[in-house]
Amino acid sequence: MKDELIERIVENVLQGRRNKEDEGIEEDYAGEPGVAELVQEALDSGIDTNTILLKGLSAGMEQVGQKYETGEYFIPDMLTAAEAVEAGMKVMEPHLAGEGASEGKGKVIMATVEKDLHDIGKNLVSIMLKGAGFNVVDLGIDVPAARIVEAAEEEKADLVGLSALLNTTMVNMEDVIKELENKGLRDKIKVIIGGAPTSDDFADEIGADAYGKDAFAAIRAAEQLLSGGKK
Amino acid sequence: MSQRGVIVGKPYERLSREQVEIINRTSLDLLENPGILCYHEESVTMLEKAGAKVKATREGEHDAWWVSIPEKVVRQALDTAPSKVTLGARNPENKVVMDAEESRVHFGSGSETNYWLEIEPETFSSKKDGREQVFPVMKKSRGNLSFLSRSAHLANNLENLDFFIRNVNVQDEDITTDNKDVNVFFASLNNITKPVVGGIADFNQLEQVVGMAEIIAGGRDELVNNPVTSFITSVIKSPLQVVAETAEKLIAIARMGLPVVISTSPQGGSTAPIDELGMVAQVNAEALTGIVINQLANPGAPVIYGAVPVRARMDDLHDMYGVPEFCHYNMACAQMARYYKVPCYSTAGVGDAKVPGVQAAVEKMFTYTAVPFAAPDLVHYAFGLLDKTQTFSPEQAVLDNHQIGMVKFLHRESGVTTEAADKTRKVVEEVMNSPYRMYARYARKMLRKGGIFEGFPFEGEADDQDQTLLKLHERFKQLEEEKPQHLPEDVCKSIFEKTPGLLPRLNPYAN
Numbered sequence: 001m002k003d004e005l006i007e008r009i010v011e012n013v014l015q016g017r018r019n020k021e022d023e024g025i026e027e028d029y030a031g032e033p034g035v036a037e038l039v040q041e042a043l044d045s046g047i048d049t050n051t052i053l054l055k056g057l058s059a060g061m062e063q064v065g066q067k068y069e070t071g072e073y074f075i076p077d078m079l080t081a082a083e084a085v086e087a088g089m090k091v092m093e094p095h096l097a098g099e100g101a102s103e104g105k106g107k108v109i110m111a112t113v114e115k116d117l118h119d120i121g122k123n124l125v126s127i128m129l130k131g132a133g134f135n136v137v138d139l140g141i142d143v144p145a146a147r148i149v150e151a152a153e154e155e156k157a158d159l160v161g162l163s164a165l166l167n168t169t170m171v172n173m174e175d176v177i178k179e180l181e182n183k184g185l186r187d188k189i190k191v192i193i194g195g196a197p198t199s200d201d202f203a204d205e206i207g208a209d210a211y212g213k214d215a216f217a218a219i220r221a222a223e224q225l226l227s228g229g230k231k
Numbered sequence: 232m233s234q235r236g237v238i239v240g241k242p243y244e245r246l247s248r249e250q251v252e253i254i255n256r257t258s259l260d261l262l263e264n265p266g267i268l269c270y271h272e273e274s275v276t277m278l279e280k281a282g283a284k285v286k287a288t289r290e291g292e293h294d295a296w297w298v299s300i301p302e303k304v305v306r307q308a309l310d311t312a313p314s315k316v317t318l319g320a321r322n323p324e325n326k327v328v329m330d331a332e333e334s335r336v337h338f339g340s341g342s343e344t345n346y347w348l349e350i351e352p353e354t355f356s357s358k359k360d361g362r363e364q365v366f367p368v369m370k371k372s373r374g375n376l377s378f379l380s381r382s383a384h385l386a387n388n389l390e391n392l393d394f395f396i397r398n399v400n401v402q403d404e405d406i407t408t409d410n411k412d413v414n415v416f417f418a419s420l421n422n423i424t425k426p427v428v429g430g431i432a433d434f435n436q437l438e439q440v441v442g443m444a445e446i447i448a449g450g451r452d453e454l455v456n457n458p459v460t461s462f463i464t465s466v467i468k469s470p471l472q473v474v475a476e477t478a479e480k481l482i483a484i485a486r487m488g489l490p491v492v493i494s495t496s497p498q499g500g501s502t503a504p505i506d507e508l509g510m511v512a513q514v515n516a517e518a519l520t521g522i523v524i525n526q527l528a529n530p531g532a533p534v535i536y537g538a539v540p541v542r543a544r545m546d547d548l549h550d551m552y553g554v555p556e557f558c559h560y561n562m563a564c565a566q567m568a569r570y571y572k573v574p575c576y577s578t579a580g581v582g583d584a585k586v587p588g589v590q591a592a593v594e595k596m597f598t599y600t601a602v603p604f605a606a607p608d609l610v611h612y613a614f615g616l617l618d619k620t621q622t623f624s625p626e627q628a629v630l631d632n633h634q635i636g637m638v639k640f641l642h643r644e645s646g647v648t649t650e651a652a653d654k655t656r657k658v659v660e661e662v663m664n665s666p667y668r669m670y671a672r673y674a675r676k677m678l679r680k681g682g683i684f685e686g687f688p689f690e691g692e693a694d695d696q697d698q699t700l701l702k703l704h705e706r707f708k709q710l711e712e713e714k715p716q717h718l719p720e721d722v723c724k725s726i727f728e729k730t731p732g733l734l735p736r737l738n739p740y741a742n
């Protein structure tokens with residue numbers, strides 16, 4: 001019974017079904033419970049959050065990742081599955097708090113820096129980080145450095161992810177790092193950057209902790225930087 | 232019902248109705264005056280009986296007849312010629328069903344090239360800095376039975392190839408005119424489960440080839456219902472001359488009730504006028520002549536209007552395929568065939584280029600994108616053909632398969648319907664109210680339904696080199712590993728017992 005429920009969570013992550021309204025890849029899913037409903041059912045039947053997270057949501061996402069690597073799945077599959085995981089996480093949130101693991105793998109603030117409106121890549125990174133089990137607060141586009149740092153402080157973030165697609169706006173990333181330093185937060189909060197004009201070299205130059213060339217690199221970098229768990 | 236080929240929703244009409252009628256009129260006038268020059272006595276007798284005016288003459292060493300074909304004889308033939316013709320196949324799911332009143336386009340290979348050109352990757356080191364890099368080196372060999380078998384096997388594995396015309400000429404030492412046809416048809420039929428279409432070199436082997444096809448189909452009636460092999464006859468020597476030997480084959484095939492393509496290939500600038508009207512009027516008259524002889528021999532016999540009009544190259548008078556005039560000619564012919572309601576055999580995708588590469592890709596993509604818009608039933612010459620039909624390259628065929636996949640995709644239906652519009656409104660509303668306003672979820676749905684084109688599968692990894700040819704070579708080698716789909720053992724046994732001249736080395740069950 002419990003195993004079956006967990007299996008259905010995995011299946012629905014693969015199908016990318018957030019809730020009962022979603023269709024999934026095959027036609028005949030509509031109306032059946034999606035990840036949100038199934039996670040609720042699992043919680044109600046007393047399955048602990050750790051099992052739901054590891055054996056259900058993460059296991060599903062891992063399978064999706066493997067399928068991507070073998071070429072069976074593509075980015076839309078990853079995104080859709082990540083959204084389903086996120087829907088499950090939302091249901092879990094109130095229950096996680098009590099168990100002292102409210103931030104999952106860690107809290108991340110994501111933003112596109114000031115004067116930059118590009119957000120397709122940044123959204124991809126946000127959704128995938130959520131799918132990988134991070135708690136992501138996405139501030140959107142054209143976000144001033146001060147606002148990013150303020151949010152990071154308020155949310156007690158472990159990591160700030162910055163995106164820029166213009167070589168005229170990438171310099172604003174450095175402002176965020178300086179602002180973190182000014183506020184004495186830099187040693188507590190890691191910074192990763194990304195976006196077409198940025199690079200490893202640029203990350204070094206401005207003193208960021210890592211550069212990610214795509215959403216997968218973003219997940220790897222985040223996991224590496226935050227390994228050792230939440231402080 | 233066969234689903235091979237692709238429906239072209241609204242065939243492109245280059246010519247207005249009035250222009251089609253002008254060409255029709257001109258062709259009919261040409262058939263009356265000057266008429267055709269026919270070297271085949273039986274054809275002349277049939278034509279005369281049907282109402283043509285005949286005048287005997289001598290052309291060099293040969294008897295010949297000027298035949299003036301009146302319009303009513305042509306009309307009569309077009310009335311009896313069927314608008315639906317099926318090319319059969321060893322696997323009946325691979326049948327090609329043609330209907331001149333539909334607009335389904337099928338792509339196939341052809342035609343006998345002298346050379347097989349294969350890629351051999353080789354590592355070179357730079358004279359400048361010693362850096363090593365792999366480049367595709369081309370190896371050219373004379374065609375033989377083994378290459379022919381390999382090309383048929385490859386064709387079986389190219390999902391966008393709908394029918395097979397042998398694409399390698401066999402020049403083995405043990406092949407003579409007396410055993411060539413049986414061996415090339417066997418090598419083809421033994422390696423492909425799609426329709427095989429081909430010419431006969433030696434009239435005496437026609438019966439044997441048909442006998443072989445009968446054994447495969449399971450009897451004479453079965454063969455007529457599922458003609459696992461159909462024929463091509465180049466009955467016309469342009470301009471407007473009927474060749475005796477081929478006319479003989481055409482008549483024999485018609486009487487057997489097997490499908491036959493009337494193929495005529497004038498060259499604009501040498502054996503036909505180079506302007507569109509002149510070329511099309513003549514090639515159309517030639518195709519009609521073939522249809523008339525075929526229908527006189529056996530009214531109602533399955534026949535295909537085959538026009539292969541080509542333009543001359545101005546510097547050496549060789550054929551030239553990758554040019555806009557070639558498309559004009561072929562699109563106009565497709566329109567003429569549709570006007571007559573006879574299935575059409577057309578041409579696209581020959582590279583004038585000698586080797587695969589940029590030139591070949593440009594020429595091929597140009598013609599096999601353009602010509603199918605006019606919706607001929609068959610597009611031959613579309614796979615691997617280079618050097619103005621002199622050379623077959625398997626790697627090029629693999630690329631053509633992909634490009635033709637793009638062309639087929641291009642003609643997919645738009646999906647614009649009232650119901651779909653309701654869905655669109657719903658999706659946009661949903662997305663506008665979601666956090667990231669992304670349509671990836673809906674793209675996924677299309678992707679899984681096969682609604683999204685795969686993109687270019689032969690992209691290399693290098694930043695400083697086009698590696699497409701190397702990738703094509705890898706893919707070709709993979710496809711060569713696919714299990715052959717030979718004829719069953721009992722069928723082979725029976726064919727080898729009953730067909731004189733077959734080389735034992737072609738028998739896949741010989742030990």
Ligand code: B12
Nearest residue numbers: 117118119120121161162163166167194195196212214218
């Ligand atoms: C789409 C697009 C737009 C859209 C944006 C829509 C949207 N919702 O984002 C619109 C039309 C609004 C737009 C506007 C402009 N654009 Co624009 N745009 C693009 C384009 C074509 C694609 C960007 C994109 O979405 N790529 C797809 C995503 C998936 O890739 P990505 O963003 O790189 O993200 C990946 C990685 O970089 C990484 N990543 C991204 N962020 C992060 C963050 C972290 C933390 C990590 C780890 C990783 C990471 O992971 C992502 C997933 O793999 C690019 C061309 C290009 N090739 O990049 C030009 C481009 C970025 N734009 C350009 C320009 C010039 C402009 C305009 C100035 C044009 C104008 N004259 O108005 C404006 C500027 C607006 C502004 N103030 O920002 C130039 C920038 C030139 C430069 N080097 O400065 C580009 C390169 C086009 C070009 N070649 O000229 N643009």
